[in-house]
Structure formats: structure tokens, C-alpha cells
Amino acid sequence: MGNQFIWQDRFNIGVEVIDREHRKLFSIMNRLMKFREQEDKSQWVCQEGVKYFKDHAMKHFAEEEVYMASIDYKGFETHRRLHDNFRQKTLPALEEELNRTNYSEDAISHFLGVCAGWLIGHTLTEDRAITGKAMSKWADLMPQEDQVAVKQTIIRLVYDLFNLNARIVSESYGGEKFGKGIYYRLVYGSNKGDRMEVYFVFEERLLINTVGKIMGASSDKLNVMLMNATRYTARQFADCVKGNFQTEAMYEVQEENLLSYEQFQRIFERQKLQFSILFDTGEGYFAHCVVAPHLVQNNQDTETPIKTENAMAEVKKYLKGSEESRKNQKRKILVVDDSDVFRQAMKELLGSDYEVALAKSGVSAIRSLTLDRPDLVLLDYEMPVCDGYQVLGMIRSEESIADIPVIFMSGRVDKERVDKILALKPAGYLLKTLKPAEIKHSIDQFFNRKHTA
Numbered sequence: 001m002g003n004q005f006i007w008q009d010r011f012n013i014g015v016e017v018i019d020r021e022h023r024k025l026f027s028i029m030n031r032l033m034k035f036r037e038q039e040d041k042s043q044w045v046c047q048e049g050v051k052y053f054k055d056h057a058m059k060h061f062a063e064e065e066v067y068m069a070s071i072d073y074k075g076f077e078t079h080r081r082l083h084d085n086f087r088q089k090t091l092p093a094l095e096e097e098l099n100r101t102n103y104s105e106d107a108i109s110h111f112l113g114v115c116a117g118w119l120i121g122h123t124l125t126e127d128r129a130i131t132g133k134a135m136s137k138w139a140d141l142m143p144q145e146d147q148v149a150v151k152q153t154i155i156r157l158v159y160d161l162f163n164l165n166a167r168i169v170s171e172s173y174g175g176e177k178f179g180k181g182i183y184y185r186l187v188y189g190s191n192k193g194d195r196m197e198v199y200f201v202f203e204e205r206l207l208i209n210t211v212g213k214i215m216g217a218s219s220d221k222l223n224v225m226l227m228n229a230t231r232y233t234a235r236q237f238a239d240c241v242k243g244n245f246q247t248e249a250m251y252e253v254q255e256e257n258l259l260s261y262e263q264f265q266r267i268f269e270r271q272k273l274q275f276s277i278l279f280d281t282g283e284g285y286f287a288h289c290v291v292a293p294h295l296v297q298n299n300q301d302t303e304t305p306i307k308t309e310n311a312m313a314e315v316k317k318y319l320k321g322s323e324e325s326r327k328n329q330k331r332k333i334l335v336v337d338d339s340d341v342f343r344q345a346m347k348e349l350l351g352s353d354y355e356v357a358l359a360k361s362g363v364s365a366i367r368s369l370t371l372d373r374p375d376l377v378l379l380d381y382e383m384p385v386c387d388g389y390q391v392l393g394m395i396r397s398e399e400s401i402a403d404i405p406v407i408f409m410s411g412r413v414d415k416e417r418v419d420k421i422l423a424l425k426p427a428g429y430l431l432k433t434l435k436p437a438e439i440k441h442s443i444d445q446f447f448n449r450k451h452t453a
Contacts, residue, residue, distance in 0.1 A: 021060035173278040175268035178371035180204040183264040187255035199289040206284025255305040337380035362386030381410040
């Protein structure tokens, strides 16, 4: 049986015009998935199916926006902005890929996976928020014109400074960890008593390949000089960007901090961000996040502010702490499974000895792999939308993550399935029916063998 959406009652938000279209969109996705599996499919039928989905999505957005306006929904503008991002950026990008590849199998799978993930996530958060059944994740964003100006400024600055073309990866960066990161915060105060916080997240290799090259650094590691150069480059960068904010207040830096990922995550989780965007420069990722003054809560963290008299000592301490943290860092395992129960069980089983990340679909797995490379992937074979074989195929086709070892997890093993996946070179195959201790032992043995080799 092919992959299919199973309609669940939690997808209903209690508004008939919205729920009806949700069911319709799910039905269209199921038909597209079913058609994808047919050997005699034609490009024309694929084009018509995608067009049918797009037309209904546009119809649904329009009807939903009319309903939100009719009830004076306070999150209307933000919700419509999310619709605009999907219909004006995400869908056109997916359609361009389909046309460029003549509706290849991979492009169709990509289209289905992205649309399915967006539809589910948007339904369970933003749509449910319309009736008060959930909280919107992006309820207090900056005005659209400010966001556009900031994005354009950042892209121009990256090109002017480093001759790199920055590409937007996400316009709603949620604090996800990507690679080895440097987390830097600037706290501004205004002449009106307001406060604003700016966060930069830099992938280490980006700093080494940009600021490091300009300074003629020969090492592939960060040092005190490079970190200080990064601090002042980031401050000038932030000053250029904040000039786009529509405010009459004059802001000056009051405090700056270098944060660990754990400190950054704690702050990030409790803040209401008004701008949070993730970029890929081709040389590494970076994120730029802003907390507007009128929504900032009192900060209870105790990071030491960097001042002239303690700057060298604080940077050295930060680098030493980062190095010690890496020495003690656990091996990272990404568990990919559509079962909430199984994912949590694996996290409890492995969490004491490994850093365990979780993904519930193939699409979220690829994103997680790209942002924060694991040492091992435990991949469920039977998943909706993209099964384990398709996910491993995507991993092996991307040069930057192709060598990550993957062990399949399945409730059953048959020769035909094993033969099918051998060409993709999995690191192993484990039965879910094994005792937890046996699964843990097998994974420990995998890392022991790798370490010995």
C-alpha cells in the first residue's frame, strides 16, 4: 500500500469552510501520491495534478482570509503573510524545480513532501490559532515593509563585504542548531528608554572562510584575533541593518555577549522575536534575529557583559569553554520515525550516552541533517509521504551529507527490501522488535567499530 494521509479529527478547527478545504487538499495530495507510484504516469497528468492542488490551495487561502476578516481575527495580517510566503515563494520555487527537471521522480517527491509538511504544520498551529485552539508562532512580527528592507540590506551587505550571494533558507528561523555555531548578542538602549536585542548565529566555517580569509588566517580554527574581528564586524553590520527600522529612537550598544548554544536556546525560547531569518551564503549559514523594544521581557540570565577592560579575558574564556565543551561532546544521533512513541522511546534509551535529535518525517530529517550534521541516522523504513528508501536516496544524492552513516529501523525484514536498499549503502538494519538493550548494544558496537577503524 502506498503512502497516504490519514485524516485525523485534530485537523478540524471547527469552521466548516476551512475544514472542508483542508479535507479537499488532503484528498488531492493523496491522489498525487497514488499517481506517483504508477509506472505509466505522464508529465501532462502530473502537471494537471499540481495545478489542481495549487488552484485549491489558492482558493482555500482566499476563503480563509475572508473568514478571518469577518471575525476581526487579530492575527490576520501575520497569517496572510504566511500564506503569501507560501504562494509567492515556496510554490513557485517547487514549480520551477518541476519544470527544470521535466517532472522527475525526485522533483515530484520534493513537491509532495514540502507541501505535505507545510499543510500539516500550518493546519495544526496557525489555522488552529484562528479559533483559539493554539498559539501562533509568529504573532508579533515587524511590519512587512521593515522586514523587506532588512532582508535586502543584509543580502547587500553580505555581497559588499564578502562578495557572497546570500540565499534565504527560512523567514521564520526557530533557533535550530546548525553545524558548529557562534552565538553573539548585542543589547541596545534608546534615548527614549527602550531596549532592543540583536542576535547573530554564525556557522564557524563561515567566519573562517570570510573574516578569516580577509585577515590572512591560515588555521581552520577560531582564535582570539578572529573572534574580536567578528565582534566588530557584526556590530557594524547590525548598525547598518537597524537603520531600516521605522523608529525615531536613537539606539546605542549597552551590552554584548558571547553565548553558548544552551544559553542562546533558553533566551530564544522565551523571547518574542519580531524578525528571525536564516541565510545560506554558500560558505556557511548565518541567522539574524531581532527582538523589538516594546516586547522584550526582563532578562534573568547572568552572562557577563563585554567591556573594554574585560574584552580579551571574556573572548579567551568563551573560546576555552567552547573547546572544552567540544571535547566532552556526545556523539549525535538523529532518530527519524513518524511514531511519537517510538521517537521518545529511542530518546530515553540513548539519551544518557548520546545527543539525540528527533525528526518525524523525511522532509524534517533532511532539514535537520543540513543544519546540524549527526554522526548516525536511525531511519524508519515505513513512513508516510517519503519512506526510508526515498529519504536515504536524497541523503546519498547531496554531496555535503552523502557520507553520513544510516541504519534502517523496521518492524520487519524481507529479502526484496534489503536487496533494494543495498545500492544506497546503509550502515545496517535493525529490527524494532529487538529488546531495547539489544538495540542499544548494536548502536554502541557501531560506534566502537568506527572508533577502532
